[in-house]
Amino acid sequence: MNRTTILAVSAIAAACLVIAGCGDDDNSPAPLPTATSVPTLPPTATPTTVPTASATQVPTATSVPSNTPLPTSSFTSTATHTPVNTPSPSSTPTRTFTATTTDTPTASATSTETQTSTSTQTPTLTPTTTLTPTITVTPTITATPTATNTLGPLGIRHFVLDSTTSTFQVKISGGLTIPIGTFRGQTNGQDAPAFLDIEAGQPDENGFTRVNIIAASDYFYVDAKSLAGFYFCLKPMVPVMSAGILGCNGGANVSFSLNEDHHLGQVGVNGFTAAQCAAMQGHVEVPYSACSAGIIDQACSMDSDCDTAPGAGDGACENFPSVCTAGKVGTPCQKNAECKMGSTAGQCGMPHGGVCNGPLVPEVGTEDSGAGELLIAPNPDPRVGTNGMPIEIGFETALPCGDEGPGMASPFALTTGHSSSLVSNANNMLGHTLPFDTQGENFDCYDWQSNNKGGLVISAPALDQRPIGDVATIFNFFSH
Numbered sequence: 001m002n003r004t005t006i007l008a009v010s011a012i013a014a015a016c017l018v019i020a021g022c023g024d025d026d027n028s029p030a031p032l033p034t035a036t037s038v039p040t041l042p043p044t045a046t047p048t049t050v051p052t053a054s055a056t057q058v059p060t061a062t063s064v065p066s067n068t069p070l071p072t073s074s075f076t077s078t079a080t081h082t083p084v085n086t087p088s089p090s091s092t093p094t095r096t097f098t099a100t101t102t103d104t105p106t107a108s109a110t111s112t113e114t115q116t117s118t119s120t121q122t123p124t125l126t127p128t129t130t131l132t133p134t135i136t137v138t139p140t141i142t143a144t145p146t147a148t149n150t151l152g153p154l155g156i157r158h159f160v161l162d163s164t165t166s167t168f169q170v171k172i173s174g175g176l177t178i179p180i181g182t183f184r185g186q187t188n189g190q191d192a193p194a195f196l197d198i199e200a201g202q203p204d205e206n207g208f209t210r211v212n213i214i215a216a217s218d219y220f221y222v223d224a225k226s227l228a229g230f231y232f233c234l235k236p237m238v239p240v241m242s243a244g245i246l247g248c249n250g251g252a253n254v255s256f257s258l259n260e261d262h263h264l265g266q267v268g269v270n271g272f273t274a275a276q277c278a279a280m281q282g283h284v285e286v287p288y289s290a291c292s293a294g295i296i297d298q299a300c301s302m303d304s305d306c307d308t309a310p311g312a313g314d315g316a317c318e319n320f321p322s323v324c325t326a327g328k329v330g331t332p333c334q335k336n337a338e339c340k341m342g343s344t345a346g347q348c349g350m351p352h353g354g355v356c357n358g359p360l361v362p363e364v365g366t367e368d369s370g371a372g373e374l375l376i377a378p379n380p381d382p383r384v385g386t387n388g389m390p391i392e393i394g395f396e397t398a399l400p401c402g403d404e405g406p407g408m409a410s411p412f413a414l415t416t417g418h419s420s421s422l423v424s425n426a427n428n429m430l431g432h433t434l435p436f437d438t439q440g441e442n443f444d445c446y447d448w449q450s451n452n453k454g455g456l457v458i459s460a461p462a463l464d465q466r467p468i469g470d471v472a473t474i475f476n477f478f479s480h
Helices: 274-279
Strands: 003-007 011-014 136-138 142-144 153-162 167-173 177-188 190-192 195-199 206-215 220-225 228-237 240-247 257-261 286-291 316-322 322-326 355-357 362-363 373-376 391-396 408-410 420-423 434-439 455-465 469-478
Touching: 011 177, 136 469, 206 373, 257 455, 274 355, 434 469
Parallel strands: 257 420, 420 455
Antiparallel strands: 003 142, 011 136, 153 195, 167 177, 167 469, 177 190, 177 220, 195 206, 206 240, 220 228, 228 391, 240 373, 257 362, 286 316, 391 408, 420 434, 455 469
């Protein structure tokens, strides 16, 4: 059997996909910005040209050059706290991608309800402002096809999300799952089942083909009004060509994990500095105070705390303020007391001022994800040229989605494989670890246009979510 390698890169603003509101307002005063992990890829092949399409026309063909080797790659990061190991394939022969598209959808879907999300507790969730770092996952996928492909162009899958199994969930310590709600669709301002139209070309000799997302509901939304006080609105930015890669014969790996360390150090404690935090690609929780003159970066509450000698008068204590995330939400603050509103306790910014939160660190699996595996993920490398499914994320007070202004633009990734996340030093407790995971479901290339099989998922950690602390957010998009 031939062994071929395909590369997929997923740049996900995962910390943004949380039950709290997204944005940098809370962290904008921090002294140093968050760094972004970027993989280094050797230029070993001719770039692949990926056609574009307008939002009002379905293209009649997607051209993917043949004999284009998709190179192996490894994730590189300057973060020092979590190494990333990427298995190397035994060989990298040349592969051929041939994608042919059709412009006539031929399938409709019928959703069948099979389960209902439940939870043993229902906490009251309060939206807070959360930092939104961008991370990069670079899985190296080694395919071992088991048969020569005989399929023709697969055509368009009208992938309709089942309204009971397509869920937005939060997992907390101990693995308890809290259902925030199920996904519905909105098109032309009207409620309807959420859908994606996924177009697949003809698989190559190893069973691989690119997929395009040619249409979708205007919005996917979750009604979390009674639980958390908002509607979660997700807008797919379609059409998008070469959104991902489908493997019909199996032999590849499309699973990945996203890991984050809650505590890399604390500014002003044991000589740890904000510069060290930035060098480790982390970000500092605000508000906090540290010396900007005298004993640099020492924690302080007044200028004299920073003097190089008692009474020297050469110290300066600088405050890095935040905004209220509970009580007088959005009001500038330095202390919790400044945010109290009536009988409502206030919270100024993030709960662990000065603590350095690590970056999201990707890792990839090594097991065969099986026939029908699908990874939708952005990869700007022209040798691969997958675009993922860009989205806009909004938290709105009422329906319909979109009438309260545009959401925040974000890249997005989904897999039919295993998606997991891990928080180290969870809830700022040294040595405490929280693992989370979810499992997708492969498609059937031989029954591609039927809405019978298929589940796309992602799990991502989210730190300091009120009132339950560190959690994982989980998106499940299932057709049944």
